Amino acid sequence: MWEELEKYRNHFLQHEIKDVMKPSSINCQQNKEWDKFMKKRDWCKRYPQRCAGSSTYFEDRAQLAYGWFALPKLMKEIDSDVNVTHWRAIVSLSEFLLNPLNAQRAILEMDLVRKVKNAFMRMRLNFHEQHYEEVETYLKIFNILSRNLNGAEHIANRKCLMIEFYKIIMDKEPRKEDLTAEILRNLTGKPKVLGIVLADAENLESVANIFKLDPCQPLYPPHLWHHLCHMLEVAPEQAIELGLFEFLHSRIKNRLAYFWDMNCKAFALLLRCAEGQRLFDEVDGIKLIYDVFEDVYIKKSKKLHFQHVENYEYIVLALLNGLHSKRALWRSREFTMLTCHVGRRMASKTNPRLQLYCLKALRALGVMPCTKRYIIGNWLDEVRELDCLDAEAECARDALLDWLRRDIADSSS
Incomplete structure (x- = not known):
């Protein structure tokens, strides 16, 4: 049984x-095997179970209902002499302003930029002691306000704020450098505010000093590069006087980290003026760009970290902007493979701007008759069969084909 x-x-x-x-x-x-398994399991070290710590979310925020009367209450609590009340008010305000309507109302009706500026400067000048993370929170508020046109104008018109922003980046203050660089990018990303920033020559000089402080520094905040490029689009001559041409040229020549990205874009923007073109010819810029293209034949294992070119968009843009002088065009005749490098990058499947720059660069290189004959004989079919990624690249392709075919018709008659 x-x-x-x-x-x-x-x-x-x-x-x-x-x-x-x-x-x-x-x-x-089966019982023996099960007992053996359970003994091994019991030998494992058990970590003591701890209760999860209580959240500080509500401790760091003001008690209010986010409605029409929330903003006046927060503005009143910002002026409080009680540190905890002031801290909760600015933290809640940084979240409340994420709504663009609330930010617009706070800027125009409550003069928020002036109030936050005064509190920020008192902390920076050590008139008030910092008990929490007030400075970082003020920068978050400035970052949100800089996305609004009116807020950006108010910030750019206060020179003391601009000086402090550049000082933070110059000193590389942790947890503040990237946030400050983003504020500056938001300011100069608006054409009207860009004019206000460039009206004070010290702003561009401060940016140049930050970059020239350590020419061998491998990386800079990405937003700072965009801030610089916004200014170079309007004032390349002033930047050249401050020595930025030599700085950017040396970084490309020495192949510093990510030299092919924003560094090349800033260098290309400097070539849009007569002085930049003259300096480009003096340093033999065509040979410099050709050497960058030729680096593709060097094994990746023999390059330093971040030296491998992943995107040729701004390199081709630098070539395009550098082909405006006769000296550069004559120099380009000596590098037959330069046309091939541009033609190969033209077939990009993901970057429409790279396609556009390559098509324009082929048109500029083709000004020289020998180069034009080379393009007709070797790249005409590739240009004709190119799948363009946007309408602008398609127009550039059709214009290039029309120009090349017209030369064929003229030569055959």
Whole structure:
């Protein structure tokens, strides 16, 4: 009877090895293995279970209902002499302003930029002691306000704020550098505010000093590069006077980290003026760009970190902007493979701007008759069959094809 009952355990094992072992022996063996496994499990070190700490979310925020009367209440609590009340008010305000309507109302009706500026400057000048993370929170508020046109104008018109922003980046203050660079990018990203920033020559000089402080610094905040490029689009001559041409040229020549990205874009923007073109010819810029293209034949393992070019967009843009002088065009005749490098990058499947720059660069290189003949003989079919990614690149392709075909018709007659 007991043997019959043993058959009801471990049905799979009982079925598979019923002719080898008795049901009781099978169950006994299974019990031994289970005990051995549980002993190994018990040997594992158990970490003491701790209760999760209580959240400080509500401790750091003001008690209010986010409605029409929330903003006046927050503005009143910002002026409080109680540190906790002031801290909760600015933290809640940084979230409340994420709504563009609230930000617009706070800027125009409550004069928020002036109030936050005064509190920020008192902390920076050590008139008030910092008990929490007030400075970082003020920068978050400035970052939100800089996305609004009116807020950006108010910030750019206060010179003391601009001086402090550049000082933070110059000193590389942790947790503040990237946030400050983003504020500056938001300011100069608006054409009207860009004019206000460039009206004070010290702003561009401060940016140049930040970059020239350590020419061998591998990386800078990405937003700072965009801030610089916004200014170079309007004032390349002033930047050249401050020595930025030599700085950017040396970084490309020495192949510093990510030299092919924003560094090349800033360098290309400097070539849009007469002085930049003259300096480009003096340093043999065509040879410099050709050497960058030729680096593709060097094994990636033999390059330093971040030296491998991942995107040729701004390199081709620098070539395009550098082909405005006769000296550069004559120099380009000596590098036959330069046209091939541009033609190969033209077939990009993901970057429409790279396509556009390559098509324009082929048109500029083709001003020289020998280069034009080379393009007709070797790249005409590739240009004709190119799948353009946007309408602007398609127009550039059609214009280039029309220009090349017109030369064929003229030569055949």
